[in-house]
Amino acid sequence: xxxxxxxxxxxxxxxxxxxxxxxxxxxxxxxxxxxxxxxxxxxxxxxxxxxxxxxxxxxxxxxxxxxxxxxxxxxxxxxxxxxxxxxxxxxxxxxxxxxxxxxxxxxxxxxxxxxxxxxxxxxxxxxxxxxxxxxxxxxxxxxxxxxxxxxxxxxxxxxxxxxxxxxxxxxxxxxxxxxxxxxxxxxxxxxxxxxxxxxxxxxxxxxxxxxxxxxxxxxxxxxxxxxxxxxxxxxxxxxxxxxxxxxxxxxxxxxxxxxxxxxxxxxxxxxxxxxxxxxxxxxxxxxxxxxxxxxxxxxxxxx
Amino acid sequence: xxxxxxxxxxxxxxxxxxxxxxxxxxxxxxxxxxxxxxxxxxxxxxxxxxxxxxxxxxxxxxxxxxxxxxxxxxxxxxxxxxxxxxxxxxxxxxxxxxxxxxxxxxxxxxxxxxxxxxxxxxxxxxxxxxxxxxxxxxxxxxxxxxxxxxxxxxxxxxxxxxxxxxxxxxxxxxxxxxxxxxxxxxxxxxxxxxxxxxxxxxxxxxxxxxxxxxxxxxxxxxxxxxxxxxxxxxxxxxxxxxxxxxxxxxxxxxxxxxxxxxxxxxxxxxxxxxxxxxxxxxxxxxxxxxxxxxxxxxx
Numbered sequence: 001x002x003x004x005x006x007x008x009x010x011x012x013x014x015x016x017x018x019x020x021x022x023x024x025x026x027x028x029x030x031x032x033x034x035x036x037x038x039x040x041x042x043x044x045x046x047x048x049x050x051x052x053x054x055x056x057x058x059x060x061x062x063x064x065x066x067x068x069x070x071x072x073x074x075x076x077x078x079x080x081x082x083x084x085x086x087x088x089x090x091x092x093x094x095x096x097x098x099x100x101x102x103x104x105x106x107x108x109x110x111x112x113x114x115x116x117x118x119x120x121x122x123x124x125x126x127x128x129x130x131x132x133x134x135x136x137x138x139x140x141x142x143x144x145x146x147x148x149x150x151x152x153x154x155x156x157x158x159x160x161x162x163x164x165x166x167x168x169x170x171x172x173x174x175x176x177x178x179x180x181x182x183x184x185x186x187x188x189x190x191x192x193x194x195x196x197x198x199x200x201x202x203x204x205x206x207x208x209x210x211x212x213x214x215x216x217x218x219x220x221x222x223x224x225x226x227x228x229x230x231x232x233x234x235x236x237x238x239x240x241x242x243x244x245x246x247x248x249x250x251x252x253x254x255x256x257x258x259x260x261x262x263x264x265x266x267x268x269x270x271x272x273x274x275x276x277x278x279x280x281x282x283x284x285x286x287x288x289x290x291x292x293x294x295x296x297x298x299x300x301x302x303x
Numbered sequence: 304x305x306x307x308x309x310x311x312x313x314x315x316x317x318x319x320x321x322x323x324x325x326x327x328x329x330x331x332x333x334x335x336x337x338x339x340x341x342x343x344x345x346x347x348x349x350x351x352x353x354x355x356x357x358x359x360x361x362x363x364x365x366x367x368x369x370x371x372x373x374x375x376x377x378x379x380x381x382x383x384x385x386x387x388x389x390x391x392x393x394x395x396x397x398x399x400x401x402x403x404x405x406x407x408x409x410x411x412x413x414x415x416x417x418x419x420x421x422x423x424x425x426x427x428x429x430x431x432x433x434x435x436x437x438x439x440x441x442x443x444x445x446x447x448x449x450x451x452x453x454x455x456x457x458x459x460x461x462x463x464x465x466x467x468x469x470x471x472x473x474x475x476x477x478x479x480x481x482x483x484x485x486x487x488x489x490x491x492x493x494x495x496x497x498x499x500x501x502x503x504x505x506x507x508x509x510x511x512x513x514x515x516x517x518x519x520x521x522x523x524x525x526x527x528x529x530x531x532x533x534x535x536x537x538x539x540x541x542x543x544x545x546x547x548x549x550x551x552x553x554x555x556x557x558x559x560x561x562x563x564x565x566x567x568x569x570x571x572x573x574x575x576x577x578x579x580x581x582x583x584x585x586x587x588x589x590x591x592x593x594x595x596x597x598x599x600x601x602x
Contacts, residue, residue: 028501028511029404037401041413044398048475049416051426070439071432122326125319132312134319137327140335146533146586147338148559148579150566154351155337155344163332178329184529185484188522192491208318222487230480233422278423282415285422289411292490 052278059083059275066267082272089259089269095248097255104252106169108235111176115231116224119182124212126183127190128198138187145180157242171243176235182227189223190216225288232284253277345576355573362577373578376556379466380536383557384589386470388535391477395527398478399485400512414486421479427544430472434458434545465546465554472541479534481527488523492516518601528593536586539563558582 053073058066060078090097125131126138160171193216201211217224239254256277260270313320345362347355366373402413420426433441436457443455458464492515500515517524539559542548546555548564558578566575 028497028505028508030507033508034404037404041401045413045416048478049419050429051423052419054429054432055423070435073432118326118329122323125316125322129316129319131316131319132309137323141330142529142590143587144330144334144338145529146590147341147583148537148562150559150562151341151344151572151576151579152334152337154572155340156333158340159332159336174329175333178326178333180330180334181480181530183326183330184526188484188526189488189491191522208322212322220491222490226483226487229483237424274424281422285418286411286415289414289486290408292487293407293410 052282055271055274055278058271061268061271063268066271067264082268085266086259086269086272086276089266090255093255093258099248100250100252100255103169103249104236107172107238107251108232110169110173111235112228112231114173114177115179115182116227118177119179119227120186120217120220120224121212123183123186123190124216127187128193128195128216138183141180141183145184160243166243167245167249169244169249172235172238172240176231179231179234181230185227185230186220186223189220193219222292225292229285229288233281236281341576342580344573345580347573349571349573349576351570351572358573362574363581366574366577366581372553372556373558373561375553376558376561379554379556380538380558382466383469383473383538384532384535387473387477387538388531391474391535392481392527392531394474394477395479395482395531396485396517396524399482399489400516402486403489414483417478418483420476426476427472427541430545434468436460459545459547460551462552462554465550468545469538469542469555472545473535473538476541477534480530484523484526484530485520488520489516492519514601521597521600524597524600525594528597529590532586532589532593536582536589 050073057073057075059082060075060080062077062079062081065072065076093100126134156175157166160166160175165171165174197215197219198211201215202208206214237253238251239257240250244250256273259266260273262270344355346357346359348358348361349355398417402410402417405413415422435441435443436455436459438444438447438455440455440458442458443452446452447455456464458468496515496519497511500511505511505514537559538557539562542550542555542557542560543563548560550556559582562575562578562582565571565578
């Protein structure tokens, strides 16, 4: 017992990971239990991955297979023709296609980075400090998550028009910085950071903003990577709607959906569009998830 | 005297208010203000062309006393929420916990596999193929081959099948926001807790889950609960897409499909806002109960 206390102290001081646990077997695991879980996962997994399988297969189907009845899930004669068709259509849009890509990068990139920063910055004092109004502000954010987004669209439009940012990137970016989900998620993770870590940094004379950036944020890396996934997904799906009217401001999602709206003649290109619309957030997801696991597999947050 | 103390406490915490400022000024503009305006609209008649006319509790009286469709939608919503809410939530915890047993890239890949319905844009499309109402439908074909049924079933056009179908599809879609938050939360659990627990006599994975893992991710569990509530009470897209709008005899109508109907199609914004407010009160009440239950974990 005292040996384990000692080892945990050593680990704390050197901030090193527990190699025995991370590399070797887990404790409290029976082999039969492992097998059971594995089989369960395999069966459920096959069912869950169906939409991705369908999108990939459809994008590789030649037209006659896309219109085949009854439809088949798997492609028989895979071809890349659909993507070739799509690139031709992309060269033929109202404004150059690269413009839509640029718009998407500005909106999705700006919205995601800004939200993660704003929400984290506000979550830190709410998680770790008591001051007048802190509980009230947090509760208001929680409550706001439960109000239907559909009916606030009209007041939102009125406010954005009154601010004079209608039909600019800001009409999409600024509201996204203050979504409720980010503040709540970041606050919940920051609460778990032991006070002792923060106190010792403050005793060393670090300013609050430095404590936030150098101590708090690295410790909640899984949280902001997860938040980035949510935010990317929301903004990526945005077509600009009623807030962006000029064609040269519209995001890629809009241009892609225009191509899909072309009907049966564009069924092939639409299947390729569906692939790209899914592939980009999935790639972003895999990058974020892998780095969550890389940084945190060896140790959790420790005192 | 009290005010002065408050003033000095605010002054001492100036740096924190500065950190809150960017988020909360935007939050006030783009969330609080719109919600307050919506609640005001709920007390008016507002067709989005002329100015809103104040009618007091009129919308609420009509909603709760006269609108038969709303009562059907309320009933459907409650059934869907009571069934899919808790089950989805438990599935999220369970799958996140099992995936946490795997390592490296396998784990990232498994997370993707289970999150797939939430991330691949047109996930419901696959259910149209599975549930097609003729003998070419995947499920019908399977059941007919197996000899369970003689004739193809119109899954999406038969009243009694609509709610069960929506429940199944919604459960299939359930590994979303909460699930990813749990995955991330499990990463931050201090691994030495497990060693200490093993020494203290925790001897199997279920005890470890209840006494160590779940209490360690309690903040994430609370986050996931709210996400689950907002999701389960707001089921609409699945119904609109699979059952159609309007669905057969309104068997797939939910509070949010009704809301979309009034707000988006009939331009009765005041009435739609009243529906949103009622839904909001239902969610807040449910959340109070659920958060109280979550405090009992690990006891």
